[in-house]
Amino acid sequence: MAEHAYENELAEFSQRWYGAHVKQWEAAGGADPDDWLPYLRRQAPIALANLEELARSDDLGAFVEAMQQFSRKNTAFRGYPGQIFLRNINNETDDSRATARLLVDVLRPPRDSAEAHRKISNLAAEVRRIGAGRLLAPGYSAFLASYFWNMENPLEWPIAWRDSVYFVEYCTGTTLPPSSQPADRYLRLLEAIRAFDDDTERFWYVRNMHVQHNHALFDPVLVDRCRFGLDRDIDPAALLANANALVAVSRHLGESLRESVTEVAGLDLKYKKLPRMWNQNGPGRSDLWVDWRLPVEPEGPAIRVWVNHQGAAIGFRTGHLSPWTDLKGSLEALRPPGFEEFKVMRLSDFKSPNSDKHGFVGANGDLFYGRWYEPEELAGLDLRAEVVSVTEAARPMMDRVMQAATGEGSRSEHRGSVAAGDEEAEAEGAEDDEAAEGSLDARIESLAEELLLEGRGFLDDLVSLLDDKGQAILYGPPGTGKTYLARGLARALAPDPDRRMLVQFHPSTSYEDFFEGYRPETGADGALAYRLTPGPLALLAEKAAADPGRRHVMVIDEINRANLPKVLGELLFLFEYRDESVRTLYRPDQPFRLPPNLQFVGTMNTADRSIALIDAALRRRFQFVPFFPDRGPASGLLERWLRANNEPEWVGVLVDMVNDDLTHALGGSHLLLGASHFMKPGLDRDRLRQIWEYNIEPFIEDQFFGDPAQIDRFRFDAVLGRYRERTGDPSVDPTGSEPDGPDETGPEPPTA
Numbered sequence: 001m002a003e004h005a006y007e008n009e010l011a012e013f014s015q016r017w018y019g020a021h022v023k024q025w026e027a028a029g030g031a032d033p034d035d036w037l038p039y040l041r042r043q044a045p046i047a048l049a050n051l052e053e054l055a056r057s058d059d060l061g062a063f064v065e066a067m068q069q070f071s072r073k074n075t076a077f078r079g080y081p082g083q084i085f086l087r088n089i090n091n092e093t094d095d096s097r098a099t100a101r102l103l104v105d106v107l108r109p110p111r112d113s114a115e116a117h118r119k120i121s122n123l124a125a126e127v128r129r130i131g132a133g134r135l136l137a138p139g140y141s142a143f144l145a146s147y148f149w150n151m152e153n154p155l156e157w158p159i160a161w162r163d164s165v166y167f168v169e170y171c172t173g174t175t176l177p178p179s180s181q182p183a184d185r186y187l188r189l190l191e192a193i194r195a196f197d198d199d200t201e202r203f204w205y206v207r208n209m210h211v212q213h214n215h216a217l218f219d220p221v222l223v224d225r226c227r228f229g230l231d232r233d234i235d236p237a238a239l240l241a242n243a244n245a246l247v248a249v250s251r252h253l254g255e256s257l258r259e260s261v262t263e264v265a266g267l268d269l270k271y272k273k274l275p276r277m278w279n280q281n282g283p284g285r286s287d288l289w290v291d292w293r294l295p296v297e298p299e300g301p302a303i304r305v306w307v308n309h310q311g312a313a314i315g316f317r318t319g320h321l322s323p324w325t326d327l328k329g330s331l332e333a334l335r336p337p338g339f340e341e342f343k344v345m346r347l348s349d350f351k352s353p354n355s356d357k358h359g360f361v362g363a364n365g366d367l368f369y370g371r372w373y374e375p376e377e378l379a380g381l382d383l384r385a386e387v388v389s390v391t392e393a394a395r396p397m398m399d400r401v402m403q404a405a406t407g408e409g410s411r412s413e414h415r416g417s418v419a420a421g422d423e424e425a426e427a428e429g430a431e432d433d434e435a436a437e438g439s440l441d442a443r444i445e446s447l448a449e450e451l452l453l454e455g456r457g458f459l460d461d462l463v464s465l466l467d468d469k470g471q472a473i474l475y476g477p478p479g480t481g482k483t484y485l486a487r488g489l490a491r492a493l494a495p496d497p498d499r500r501m502l503v504q505f506h507p508s509t510s511y512e513d514f515f516e517g518y519r520p521e522t523g524a525d526g527a528l529a530y531r532l533t534p535g536p537l538a539l540l541a542e543k544a545a546a547d548p549g550r551r552h553v554m555v556i557d558e559i560n561r562a563n564l565p566k567v568l569g570e571l572l573f574l575f576e577y578r579d580e581s582v583r584t585l586y587r588p589d590q591p592f593r594l595p596p597n598l599q600f601v602g603t604m605n606t607a608d609r610s611i612a613l614i615d616a617a618l619r620r621r622f623q624f625v626p627f628f629p630d631r632g633p634a635s636g637l638l639e640r641w642l643r644a645n646n647e648p649e650w651v652g653v654l655v656d657m658v659n660d661d662l663t664h665a666l667g668g669s670h671l672l673l674g675a676s677h678f679m680k681p682g683l684d685r686d687r688l689r690q691i692w693e694y695n696i697e698p699f700i701e702d703q704f705f706g707d708p709a710q711i712d713r714f715r716f717d718a719v720l721g722r723y724r725e726r727t728g729d730p731s732v733d734p735t736g737s738e739p740d741g742p743d744e745t746g747p748e749p750p751t752a
């Protein structure tokens with residue numbers, strides 16, 4: 001089959017998947033109970049008249065004020081991509097008449113896609129020229145332009161809603177260009193929408209039902225995608241694209257159904273993201289699962305939705321608890337009517353003549369109990385109701401597992417199905433367990449998603465830097481997530497907890513604490529003696545030396561807080577010369593070397609500018625990786641977290657504004673506010689005030705000690721007032737949001 005035929009088949013899958021959502025929308029009665037589009041159509045003449053007045057007068061300020069009035073009745077335009085973006089263009093421009101003429105050109109509908117690209121590109125270029133930062137982000141150019149185009153020609157130019165981007169990526173598995181490339185992003189979005197539906201308003205309704213109303217859907221096309229992925233003779237790029245589509249569906253189902261599953265289970269279940277690959281040998285997975293895992297072990301039992309090339313199942317997967325032979329019998333007794341027991345095979349057994357008829361592949365020895373659905377049963381299935389029903393039926397099995405895990409012993413005490421002394425079987429099981437979590441590539445990609453990074457390039461660079469020198473230090477202001485990132489990277493590099501370790505340095509940390517030293521102990525006769533005791537480094541180095549084929553990782557948090565030359569001693573030599581050994585302080589007769597498969601990830605705060613004080617020899621041996629809120633991978637992190645967690649976006653804009661002010665006041669970015677201070681649920685003005693007064697203001701007082709004017713400038717009320725003045729955002733007005741009568745605004749619009 002030619003390569004283009006694969007592309008055609010993948011496009012057909014995406015079209016069928018979108019068509020299934022159209023059918024669901026039609027079955028629900030069509031249109032939308034929160035129908036917002038007709039209201040926009042009625043208000044459109046007001047905005048278009050404002051634009052024509054701008055063309056006659058070149059009065060940008062008057063246009064902005066007129067659109068401010070328009071936004072009071074059109075809440076979707078009120079936010080950052082619309083009215084606030086427009087206001088900030090007016091605030092920052094150095095030639096208001098020229099900017100007015102540019103806006104007239106940009107906001108009038110284009111003749112074709114090429115002109116649309118030119119208009120958005122021109123506006124984005126002007127925004128980059130006159131300003132920078134969240135208050136004036138070029139990425140908003142596509143929304144502002146398409147909003148006006150849509151009011152004049154709604155069927156030709158759909159609005160660049162962020163939710164539309166999400167829905168397209170969910171239907172296709174492809175990632176559109178980033179918001180930093182607004183023209184390319186809009187053209188790709190436009191192309192996808194037109195390929196799906198010649199009625200762009202119907203597309204809006206269908207995607208609104210899916211995204212805004214959190215719908216979950218099954219369809220036989222998912223089975224066909226899994227069957228397509230089984231053909232290893234297909235171009236690897238096509239297999240990976242197909243796997244991406246399966247992962248996108250899994251992600252949506254995991255998030256949209258988590259609350260329902262958790263409520264029925266009565267447990268705090270965690271959604272586990274699906275890796276793109278089965279293991280390091282495969283170009284892309286050919287099944288789809290969604291796990292909501294019990295709070296027992298990281299890779300433990302879960303409620304699972306599982307689709308493969310033969311059909312689908314919904315049930316309870318025991319995961320790594322399956323070797324508990326005494327548990328298997330009790331689970332059999334608790335198995336609800338209608339639940340089958342599905343055999344879960346190793347990947348190597350997949351094409352065996354004795355393979356299970358349903359073909360589920362995973363870690364060796366897993367047990368899976370649930371209901372089976374033939375492909376034709378998936379069309380029109382009420383997936384949410386079905387998952388809730390299965391979870392409810394599986395509750396006795398979950399309770400039994402939780403009882404065994406928390407009250408009848410640990411995992412190590414119940415590995416009964418592995419024959420005593422059968423070390424080969426034990427090792428093989430461990431390899432299968434790790435393979436089930438995907439290759440390093442899949443784990444890095446999953447970590448990038450967890451960290452809300454824009455792509456995985458930064459993590460790939462980190463892995464490359466570790467492979468180069470063996471050790472790296474993440475440095476930046478407090479609260480940027482350095483420790484969280486370091487621990488996540490360690491998990492990705494060394495999935496087995498026995499192959500990684502976290503150590504936190506402090507001023508009293510010594511060589512003996514970190515590596516090894518003599519420690520007192522009382523003998524059987526009560527006499528005091530001293531024994532040479534290994535520290536964390538010696539213990540992990542021993543494990544790494546005994547297991548040379550796999551990575552071992554040590555995370556050293558706050559590495560700069562200790563006296564490093566004193567703590568590391570002669571070990572500093574080994575960080576650079578891994579193939580050599582040294583005589584250590586307490587074992588001069590036993591040469592010691594650092595195994596090449598032992599890697600170190602350190603974290604260091606720059607609040608005291610301590611990186612400049614680090615010994616030059618140490619700096620030469622470590623890779624130093626900056627992690628700052630205003631640049632690199634941490635840039636925009638708070639914005640992405642707020643968006644992902646449906647928290648108010650204005651908080652991120654305010655924090656960026658303060659960081660800009662701090663950069664100028666302190667002459668650098670070493671003391672900026674990290675995102676983690678504000679990554680708290682339930683953010684509103686009162687919650688932010690509490691965070692600011694008890695977390696941020698003490699930090700500000702320390703940095704501006706002796707300068708009360710600067711301290712007052714960064715008090716919460718002063719910051720909030722400065723933000724309100726710069727943006728004109730009504731949502732943070734001390735008296736509350738500007739009121740809109742229900743007959744004036746209509747329903748709440750989608751996310752812009």
